[in-house]
Amino acid sequence: MTEVRIRVAVRLRPLLPRELLHAHQECLRVVPGAPQVILGSDQLFSFDHAFGPTASQGEVYESCVRPLTRCLLEGINATVFCYGQTGSGKTYTLGGNKMESKVKSISAWAELFLTPFTMRVSYLELYKEELRDLLELSTSHKDLQIRDDFRGNTGEMKNVDFSERTFFVKMVSYVGVLLFSS
Numbered sequence: 001m002t003e004v005r006i007r008v009a010v011r012l013r014p015l016l017p018r019e020l021l022h023a024h025q026e027c028l029r030v031v032p033g034a035p036q037v038i039l040g041s042d043q044l045f046s047f048d049h050a051f052g053p054t055a056s057q058g059e060v061y062e063s064c065v066r067p068l069t070r071c072l073l074e075g076i077n078a079t080v081f082c083y084g085q086t087g088s089g090k091t092y093t094l095g096g097n098k099m100e101s102k103v104k105s106i107s108a109w110a111e112l113f114l115t116p117f118t119m120r121v122s123y124l125e126l127y128k129e130e131l132r133d134l135l136e137l138s139t140s141h142k143d144l145q146i147r148d149d150f151r152g153n154t155g156e157m158k159n160v161d162f163s164e165r166t167f168f169v170k171m172v173s174y175v176g177v178l179l180f181s182s
């Protein structure tokens, strides 16, 4: 990877059957060959990556996630998170219920586990300023708080050494992977 520490991608999901039934129309389109989207006819927005409705989970994975798995093996923390309004495709993109998503999620882990090392993982949702541990659904939202540790790492929860953890976070309140509903 280059020295750029934060990369932002936008993904336009296809219209859903119910949206087609209601004759909804796409208002965004990806500029061919460029990481840009056009809203309406004249508002241009640029990103590091732009994926259209036909983009596969594999394409998103190869561009946005695979480089991070290599960083992890070098000991660099990495975070992938999705931002977007409800129904825009965050869960789908992070590995929803389609087989291709599962294969890609698994391949990310498989790539990591080819090399023996110790790793801790968390899977969190931040929604309306409340954190939810998606690996422990029974945990009360109120029990989880974001804190900085003595090394300046931002973390949360239960005395876990945050610096050893990798975060695959579905976030609803901050910018990372931007997802727009089309």
Ligand SMILES: Nc1ncnc2c1ncn2[C@@H]1O[C@H](COP(=O)(O)OP(=O)(O)OP(=O)(O)O)[C@@H](O)[C@H]1O
Pocket: 012, 013, 014, 016, 053, 084, 085, 086, 087, 088, 089, 090, 091, 092, 093, 096
């Ligand atoms: N790229 C895509 N291709 C096909 N279907 C998609 C795509 N992205 C999302 N969808 C579909 O759109 C619907 C909404 O997606 P999803 O549940 O991932 O949204 P979300 O952003 O996680 O919503 P919420 O914030 O409410 O949890 C789902 O039916 C999902 O299967």
